[in-house]
């Protein structure tokens with residue numbers, strides 16, 4: 244039975260959707276697909292240098308799941324670089340949105356429709372609501 248798929252938050256804007264080795268015709272190339280969550284894991288862990296638990300929290304998944312995604316991403320990239328394969332990057336399934344609150348662009352892999360705030364703003368609001376117990 245497939246496990247229920249949890250939405251992953253993607254904040255990175257990615258500048259390209261395809262890489263291929265120079266001077267080799269497409270027909271001869273093997274292609275590797277990097278999913279949006281794998282690309283985001285690389286961005287957070289390797290480029291922004293976040294700790295895995297911080298990065299996992301940002302994406303809305305467990306640290307273990309993040310570790311698995313990151314490991315898969317590293318293997319795919321290494322396979323492409325060393326084996327001379329092309330990399331196709333899949334965009335996030337739901338497309339990009341802009342948070343109505345902070346204006347930050349973000350996307351989800353399996354987004355509920357009509358969501359207007361990015362996950363970080365939602366978390367802040369929840370903390371604000373629960374953090375200050377006394378009202379009025």
Ligand SMILES: [Zn+2]
Pocket residue numbers: 342343344345346347360361362363364365
């Ligand atoms: Zn926001």
